[in-house]
Amino acid sequence: AQKVTQAQTEISVVEKEDVTLDCVYETRDTTYYLFWYKQPPSGELVFLIRRNSFDEQNEISGRYSWNFQKSTSSFNFTITASQVVDSAVYFCALSEAQSGNQFYFGTGTSLTVIP
Amino acid sequence: NAGVTQTPKFQVLKTGQSMTLQCAQDMNHEYMSWYRQDPGMGLRLIHYSVGAGITDQGEVPNGYNVSRSTTEDFPLRLLSAAPSQTSVYFCASSYGPGFGEQYFGPGTRLTVT
Numbered sequence: 001a002q003k004v005t006q007a008q009t010e011i012s013v014v015e016k017e018d019v020t021l022d023c024v025y026e027t028r029d030t031t032y033y034l035f036w037y038k039q040p041p042s043g044e045l046v047f048l049i050r051r052n053s054f055d056e057q058n059e060i061s062g063r064y065s066w067n068f069q070k071s072t073s074s075f076n077f078t079i080t081a082s083q084v085v086d087s088a089v090y091f092c093a094l095s096e097a098q099s100g101n102q103f104y105f106g107t108g109t110s111l112t113v114i115p
Numbered sequence: 116n117a118g119v120t121q122t123p124k125f126q127v128l129k130t131g132q133s134m135t136l137q138c139a140q141d142m143n144h145e146y147m148s149w150y151r152q153d154p155g156m157g158l159r160l161i162h163y164s165v166g167a168g169i170t171d172q173g174e175v176p177n178g179y180n181v182s183r184s185t186t187e188d189f190p191l192r193l194l195s196a197a198p199s200q201t202s203v204y205f206c207a208s209s210y211g212p213g214f215g216e217q218y219f220g221p222g223t224r225l226t227v228t
Contacts, residue, residue, distance in 0.1 A: 009155070033215065035217075043221070043222055044222065045207075091158065101146075101163065101165055101211075102160060102163065102173065103207075103217055105157050105158040
């Protein structure tokens with residue numbers, strides 16, 4: 001079973017629109033971490049955020065915000081006023097502190113921001 | 116700190132050839148891993164290591180070998196390359212799945228003809 005599901009394969013938005021990337025995870029651990037990574041066209045993987053399971057506060061960093069809801073096992077990522085430079089593939093990931101030694105990645109969402 | 120380094124950046128192999136992808140980190144991380152990235156399939160774990168001398172298989176280990184003789188290095192060996200191994204390979208390191216994010220190398224683009 002997929003531990004991290006990113007149901008949106010591709011999204012296109014027009015510049016300055018807001019866009020939300022969905023991430024749903026599955027775990028039985030009480031202690032876990034959730035991550036978002038960005039992979040721009042240049043190919044490197046850029047770490048964006050880490051959230052632990054005990055901190056449900058939403059976070060905002062500039063135009064980026066993250067909504068963590070344990071009740072729905074979701075960790076969604078919103079880009080406000082999107083820009084062309086936001087065009088990339090975005091990956092959500094999960095790691096479990098107790099029951100495994102692996103990081104689990106979703107299949108990614110490819111975001112295209114049209115000027 | 117150099118972070119996570121990978122060599123080579125690009126490689127073309129013929130079917131049946133062998134090669135080693137190199138990965139090194141200078142952050143004293145115990146946990147290291149190899150992923151392959153194929154279109155539409157995200158990152159799939161090949162092998163990982165929780166410390167020197169300890170390795171384990173991930174989701175797609177067939178056709179690959181690893182060893183971890185030092186904390187810094189985690190090479191990935193292709194014993195007999197196949198076209199199905201054409202992919203982009205990423206090495207990553209961290210303090211461990213329960214301790215924070217992974218740091219990724221720049222990737223190796225491998226083509227097997």
